[in-house]
Amino acid sequence: MTEPLVELRAVRKAYGDVIAVDNVSLSIERGKFLVLLGPSGSGKTTLLSILGGFTAPTSGQVHIAGEDVTFVPPARRPTVTVFQDYALFPHMTVHDNVAFGLVMRRVARAERRRRVEQALGVVGLEGFGKRRVHQLSGGQRQRVALARAIVVEPDVLLLDEPLGALDLKIRQQMQEELVHLQRELGTTFVHVTHDQDEALNVGDAIAVMNQGRIEDYGPPERVYLRPASLFAATFMGDSNILSGTATADEGNNVRVDTPLGPVVVARRSEGDAQANGAKVHVSIRPEHIRIGPAQGDGVLSLGEATLTDVVFQGAHRRCHARSHGGQVELILRLPPEQVVAVGDTVPIRARAADLVLLND
Amino acid sequence: MTGSRLRHAPAAAYLVAVLVFIYLPVVILVLFSFQDGILPVPPFQGPSLQWYAKMFSNSRLLDALGNSIAVAVLSSLAATVLGFLAAYGLARHRMRLGGPARFFLMAPIMVSYLIIGMGLLITFNLAGIGKSLVAVGLGHTIINLPLCFAILFSQFGEHHRRIDSAAHDLGASDLQTMIRVTAPMMRPTLFAAFCLSATLSWDEFIIAFLLSRFDVTLPVIIFEMLRAGLTPEVNAAGTMVFAISMSTVLIAASVMLFRRGGK
Numbered sequence: 358m359t360e361p362l363v364e365l366r367a368v369r370k371a372y373g374d375v376i377a378v379d380n381v382s383l384s385i386e387r388g389k390f391l392v393l394l395g396p397s398g399s400g401k402t403t404l405l406s407i408l409g410g411f412t413a414p415t416s417g418q419v420h421i422a423g424e425d426v427t428f429v430p431p432a433r434r435p436t437v438t439v440f441q442d443y444a445l446f447p448h449m450t451v452h453d454n455v456a457f458g459l460v461m462r463r464v465a466r467a468e469r470r471r472r473v474e475q476a477l478g479v480v481g482l483e484g485f486g487k488r489r490v491h492q493l494s495g496g497q498r499q500r501v502a503l504a505r506a507i508v509v510e511p512d513v514l515l516l517d518e519p520l521g522a523l524d525l526k527i528r529q530q531m532q533e534e535l536v537h538l539q540r541e542l543g544t545t546f547v548h549v550t551h552d553q554d555e556a557l558n559v560g561d562a563i564a565v566m567n568q569g570r571i572e573d574y575g576p577p578e579r580v581y582l583r584p585a586s587l588f589a590a591t592f593m594g595d596s597n598i599l600s601g602t603a604t605a606d607e608g609n610n611v612r613v614d615t616p617l618g619p620v621v622v623a624r625r626s627e628g629d630a631q632a633n634g635a636k637v638h639v640s641i642r643p644e645h646i647r648i649g650p651a652q653g654d655g656v657l658s659l660g661e662a663t664l665t666d667v668v669f670q671g672a673h674r675r676c677h678a679r680s681h682g683g684q685v686e687l688i689l690r691l692p693p694e695q696v697v698a699v700g701d702t703v704p705i706r707a708r709a710a711d712l713v714l715l716n717d
Numbered sequence: 718m719t720g721s722r723l724r725h726a727p728a729a730a731y732l733v734a735v736l737v738f739i740y741l742p743v744v745i746l747v748l749f750s751f752q753d754g755i756l757p758v759p760p761f762q763g764p765s766l767q768w769y770a771k772m773f774s775n776s777r778l779l780d781a782l783g784n785s786i787a788v789a790v791l792s793s794l795a796a797t798v799l800g801f802l803a804a805y806g807l808a809r810h811r812m813r814l815g816g817p818a819r820f821f822l823m824a825p826i827m828v829s830y831l832i833i834g835m836g837l838l839i840t841f842n843l844a845g846i847g848k849s850l851v852a853v854g855l856g857h858t859i860i861n862l863p864l865c866f867a868i869l870f871s872q873f874g875e876h877h878r879r880i881d882s883a884a885h886d887l888g889a890s891d892l893q894t895m896i897r898v899t900a901p902m903m904r905p906t907l908f909a910a911f912c913l914s915a916t917l918s919w920d921e922f923i924i925a926f927l928l929s930r931f932d933v934t935l936p937v938i939i940f941e942m943l944r945a946g947l948t949p950e951v952n953a954a955g956t957m958v959f960a961i962s963m964s965t966v967l968i969a970a971s972v973m974l975f976r977r978g979g980k
Contacts, residue, residue, distance in 0.1 A: 431886040444883040448901045461888035
């Protein structure tokens with residue numbers, strides 16, 4: 358078993374009465390691209406700052422590469438942070454910005470020049486060395502910030518919403534480039550964002566944060582398809598949440614009474630038994646609801662729904678619908694070839710395997 | 718169109734009146750420095766450069782010019798460096814007495830130069846430091862420090878703090894960060910603070926008058942000349958003082974503006 362590169366042990370950070378990070382334990386394997394995903398105020402930036410050494414935790418420990426670095430200053434950690442506003446040195450050329458970390462490490466001039474050129478090449482800025490920072494576009498500044506960080510070959514690269522200030526198009530392009538860069542270098546990346554699409558685009562693993570805690574942590578598919586908490590289900594993309602009551606325990610399944618009728622949902626784990634009468638939620642992704650009568654094994658009928666809004670979005674048709682006498686509002690993502698209109702009342706169904714049981 | 722012009726007429730007239738009020742005395746001072754006669758009063762005769770020739774052969778006045786430059790440059794340098802260090806420390810580190818420290822650094826701005834001058838005179842007397850240009854320079858450092866501190870402190874924002882953090886993150890020590898990143902990044906502001914305090918020191922009379930004895934600065938010489946009587950030579954000296962402060966301010970302003978344009 359390989360030891361994780363980064364290990365947070367019961368890390369907590371309080372600012373007076375406000376708890377920014379609440380008892381977070383997290384291991385990151387070497388070479389992973391981890392995304393810390395959460396809304397603003399969820400503690401993700403504070404957690405990154407604790408990893409980078411800019412913020413000392415109130416309690417708990419940070420281990421990187423087997424060493425306790427909880428109170429080691431940023432300069433002596435094997436981490437480098439790429440800041441949201443890039444924090445480039447405005448009075449220096451691009452070359453001098455990138456060379457800064459090497460100068461501080463007393464790397465000889467010729468070697469320095471070679472490595473700076475190499476790093477600029479990796480981020481696609483060959484020949485930009487003599488430019489000044491204010492002559493660069495936002496995307497180019499972002500690349501300089503990346504080059505300045507990777508040139509010192511850190512074990513962990515910390516990215517604090519690095520694409521937040523960029524236009525959508527450049528942002529998507531930079532997301533792809535970050536993924537390529539990470540694979541090429543094999544460096545462990547920890548990337549903070551509030552954008553769930555970005556999290557899916559770049560991460561090998563996603564940690565969903567809310568109110569200072571990690572609510573879910575796992576590979577993107579798992580976090581999206583089988584979210585571990587109500588918050589994770591709603592924050593990672595659209596979800597239909599049906600609140601209901603557990604009525605019976607059927608082996609590995611739980612029967613839940615929902616406004617759309619009784620459904621049988623797989624239990625998360627052996628230990629996660631639901632008492633009869635417990636309040637639970639069932640999450641269904643919009644693309645998992647289909648129109649038509651329920652037929653075959655493992656397909657559940659969800660009754661009928663009336664479409665209140667239909668928007669053709671190219672890859673799919675996004676619909677709003679009301680069900681259960683108009684009391685339950687649903688979002689559907691139907692295949693584009695399925696022609697429906699506002700006002701249609703249709704039978705809806707879903708595969709039992711696509712339903713996710715969530716605790717209150 | 719005429720309507721709108723008419724509507725703006727009172728405002729325009731007011732502007733002109735204010736500008737005349739501010740600049741007319743200076744214009745008259747400068748004009749009569751070119752007077753071809755022995756009294757700087759109307760009617761204007763001339764123009765003539767004779768008073769400038771007289772001024773530049775006045776060795777006491779030239780000595781004072783040199784003294785003024787030395788005091789302005791050295792005291793402003795001291796005020797800028799001290800102001801930078803204070804601003805850097807108070808902006809970068811959250812400390813228990815940060816608020817009171819800022820207050821006491823800024824407080825001398827509210828004290829009149831006369832009080833500061835008298836206080837220094839008494840203190841220097843007790844400390845056995847005689848009246849001299851060094852004393853004047855120290856006085857000017859004291860009055861300019863709050864100004865330099867205020868200007869520089871206002872420039873340390875969150876963005877600057879992250880730039881410093883980035884330098885630390887890449888392995889720089891506090892001292893290396895300050896010398897290689899913070900100070901160079903603040904260069905335009907440092908220069909502006911230096912120019913502004915040089916201008917204030919250059920014009921300053923009360924402290925210079927109270928704390929100097931044999932070697933004096935230009936404003937003190939001009940005061941002495943005025944006591945001896947009005948001559949266009951005083952106007953010429955005043956014009957020189959004015960021209961030099963104006964150029965310093967203009968240089969500082971253009972550096973600040975150029976910097977904004979460059980961003």
